[in-house]
Amino acid sequence: MADKASKQPENVPGAWFVDTTCTPCRVCLEEAPNLLKYNDDETYVYFHKQPENDEENGAAQRAMDVCPTLAIGNDGE
Template sequence: MADPKHKQPENANGKWYVDSTCVPCHVCLDEASDLLSYAHDESHVYFKKQPENAEETKRAANAMQACPTEAIGDDG
């Protein structure tokens, strides 16, 4: 389960976030490349944009379900 106390610093402000357990493995980017992005050093992924409608929220939820390390949270 993702931990809002360990959010990646680049996450856009809002409830969706990636935490420090991101590997990164790229799986979430296949689900929501419009919302998520690699950090400059490619050490992790972060939310470059919060979901703003039902379609984007569904993609964020799909990314959260697909993440093998449960690094994506929606309670931030």
């Protein structure tokens, strides 16, 4: 389970986040390319946009489901 106390600092404010356990394997980028992207040196990914509709919420959920390190979380805020 992703740890909201270890969020990557670049995540935009909101419920969805990537924590510091991202490897990065990039499989989530295929599920939610509009929401997630690499940091500058490609050592992890983060949410540059929060989901704003059902379609985007579904994409974020799929990204969370495929993440092998459980780095993606939703703290419900």
